[in-house]
Amino acid sequence: MIVVIKSQTPASEIERIIQELSQYSATIEKVIGKDKVVIGLVGDTSVISPEHVQQISPFIEQVVRVKQPFKRVSLEYRYGEPSxxxxxxxxxxxxxxxxxxxxxxxxxxxxxxxxxxxxxxxxxxxxxxxxxxxxxxxxxxxxxxxxxxxxxxxxxxxxxxxxxxxxxxxxxxxxxxxxxxxxxxxxxxxxxxxxxxxxxxxxxxxxxxxxxxxxxxxxxxxxxxxxxxxxxxxxxxxxxxxxxxxxxxxxxxxxxxxxxxxxxxxxxxxxxxxxxxxxxxxxxxxxxxxxxxxxxxxxxxxxxxxxxxxxxxxxxxxxxxxxxxxxxxxxxxxxxxxxxxxxxxxxxxxxxxxxxxxxxxxxx
CATH class of the missing domain: 3.20.20.70 (Aldolase class I)
Structure with a gap:
């Protein structure tokens, strides 16, 4: 699962979102792209509700489940941005x-x-x-x-x-x-x-x-x-x-x-x-x-x-x-x-x- 953060979101708000996400039993990774910040949750995310995550902050643009078996390698994991x-x-x-x-x-x-x-x-x-x-x-x-x-x-x-x-x-x-x-x-x-x-x-x-x-x-x-x-x-x-x-x-x-x-x-x-x-x-x-x-x-x-x-x-x-x-x-x-x-x-x-x-x- 990835959490896409809106452009120009304050760094303090991003850290707060990460802190909120830490309640879940998943590994949390922050990926900084050219235009957006994406927060990845890797692990068993099947029990995590995208709708609930969306409500954590108005600065969250989108919550997306990564469908591929290769999670971090997936293009979805970087929201379509090549590394x-x-x-x-x-x-x-x-x-x-x-x-x-x-x-x-x-x-x-x-x-x-x-x-x-x-x-x-x-x-x-x-x-x-x-x-x-x-x-x-x-x-x-x-x-x-x-x-x-x-x-x-x-x-x-x-x-x-x-x-x-x-x-x-x-x-x-x-x-x-x-x-x-x-x-x-x-x-x-x-x-x-x-x-x-x-x-x-x-x-x-x-x-x-x-x-x-x-x-x-x-x-x-x-x-x-x-x-x-x-x-x-x-x-x-x-x-x-x-x-x-x-x-x-x-x-x-x-x-x-x-x-x-x-x-x-x-x-x-x-x-x-x-x-x-x-x-x-x-x-x-x-x-x-x-x-x-x-x-x-x-x-x-x-x-x-x-x-x-x-x-x-x-x-x-x-x-x-x-x-x-x-x-x-x-x-x-x-x-x-x-x-x-x-x-x-x-x-x-x-x-x-x-x-x-x-x-x-x-x-x-």
Whole structure:
């Protein structure tokens, strides 16, 4: 249930309303939007009469029951207002959200060595992307495949951030590693295979760090949003939803099926920002540019794109990784497209003289 407060209501009256609502056995949360304040009541609200709540104050505009099973995640919970996730980075705060410029996250599937990750980070930075992605801990289908370098890779990501000022997004697989990952990551990623690892969701939420939650391989949209609900229920509203392709029966031509219809569907269900990962979804670098552009047209708030200096020698997911020159070319194309759809900036997605110099320096 949400209680919508009228605009320009005195703060003292809002606090009085909250005090009155505290008589009910429900968790009370105050959500401050751009135009209104919404008070959420989470728990068993079936016994609470909306008519009775309405009479508490003349400053209450409306009392609405949230019908979705995911309460805090629901668009209704914010009275139809999209939320934003602001991430502090060395280069300044970056905002994910529907009413903000497109954010690009790029980098290799896994951190292999210092030269490789710093080289890639410099290219990513030069093109105007805001975040470096790279796995320190890698969940793999085979126990014999490269699992990542673990803690040592986290220190390499920290080095790349020092060199470039990029924000860092990296995955956590185990609650035992959460503190180490959160110390380095500006955004903590929970991967597809851990989407319903409820212990991890709760503890990740409790860190207060922004969380990137990838959709499970065969997860329904409701299951995905309920997983996000665990994080918000732990007191952390800073969640970004990432579509990375879902499993289908056709493995001959693409790795997964990129569900772009999820963008308009989520817009009607949740206030949370959306990211699309065309690299993991398609599995082949030649398809990534087309699907990245399609994702912008569909209305995504951000993109995650894999980039590797030498994809043929990558320790994981080489076939889906763009080379630095291909990534630079794609970013130039995305610039005009983002601008066309009202998601561009003057500074983002441009190949500056620094970019050209960087590509020359790293031998591309």
């Amino acid at each position: 934003e996730v602001v991430v502090p980075t060395p280069n300044g705060p970056v905002t994910f959200g529907q009413n903000h410029p497109l954010i690009v996250v790029a980098g290799p599937c896994s951190v292999e060595n210092e030269e490789m990750i710093v080289e890639t980070a410099q290219v990513v930075k030069a093109t105007g992307a805001q975040f470096l992605r790279g796995g320190a801990y890698k969940p793999r289908s085979s126990p014999y495949a490269f699992q990542g370098h673990g803690e040592s890779a986290l220190s390499l990501l920290a080095t790349a951030r020092e060199v470039t000022g990029l924000g860092i997004i990296t995955e956590v697989m185990d609650t035992a590693d959460l503190d180490k990952v959160a110390e380095v990551a500006d955004v903590v990623q929970i991967g597809a295979r851990n989407m319903q690892n409820f212990s991890l969701l709760k503890k990740a939420g409790a860190t207060g760090k922004p969380i990137l939650l990838k959709r499970g391989l065969s997860a329904t949209i409701e299951e995905w949003l309920m997983a996000a609900e665990y994080i918000l229920a732990a007191g952390n509203p800073n969640v970004i939803l990432c579509e990375r392709g879902i499993r289908s029966f056709d493995k001959q031509y693409t790795r997964n099926v990129l569900d772009l219809s999820v963008v308009p569907v989520l817009r009607g269900l949740t206030h949370l920002p959306i990211m699309i990962d065309p690299s993991h979804a398609t599995g082949y670098s030649k398809f990534v540019p087309t699907m990245a552009k399609a994702a912008i047209a569909a209305g995504t708030d951000s993109l995650m794109i894999e980039v590797h200096p030498n994809p043929s020698k990558a320790l994981s997911d080489g076939p889906q990784s763009l080379t630095p020159p291909d990534f630079v070319e794609l970013m130039q194309e995305l610039a005009s497209l983002a601008q066309f759809f009202g998601r561009g900036t003057k500074s983002a997605f441009t190949t500056t003289p620094f970019a050209t110099k960087t590509l020359s320096t790293v031998g591309v």
